[in-house]
Amino acid sequence: MIDFDGARLGAEAARRLVEADCCEIAPGLTEEEFSRIEATYEFEFSPEHRAFLAAGLPVASPPEEGATWQQAWPDRRHADEDDLRYRLEWPVREVLGRVAQGSWHPALGARPLSEEEAREVARAVLARAPRLVPVYAHRFLPAGHDSPGHPVLSVWGTDIICYGCDLADYIDREFGEIDEDTPWNPQASVPLWKDFLG
Secondary structure, three states, X not given: OOXXXXXXXXXXXXXXXXXXXXXXXXXXXXXXHHHHHHHHHOOOOOHHHHHXXXXXXXXXXXXXXXXXXXXXXXXXXXXXXXXXXXXXXHHHHHHHHHHHOOOOOHHHOOXXXXXXXXXXXXXXXXXXXXXXXXXXXXXXXXXXXXXXXXXXXXXXXOEEEEEEOOHHHHHHHHHOOOOOOXXXXXXXXXXXXXXXXX
């Protein structure tokens, strides 16, 4: 079943990326490639993310000084499995890293007394959260085909913010030009992850 709203939103995001002329874009992923990726990594792309990557696969952009990744766009076609797993595990690993450093976020519930129990509780809470799928660097969309239009989240430890009201808006904000006077009121909608937003 095709989600036409998600397909329309993903196609619009792809169009805006082409207009931004900020990266190399290869032919989009095929249904066979989507099936392989989703089976290997055990998630489903959201409707807009799928349509975006089917329209054209962003594969390269000029390197940024001090960037976390040498290549910010995930290479879904040719990257080794470890690279994509690393990116997929980033949000959970980042939160668990903060917990290991003694930090605790209220989104995780009541903090246990022992450090070891705190890590176990955090790991269990995060295991129930929707999976976040990398879009670009540490920007993510939730996995799942159930509803399009989620905000793109930027995840750095427990510092999680909306980086776009939806995928098309995110492309404008990250790579295009936006009118600073345009109203900006993204509504995070992903269970647990939205609770990290201030």
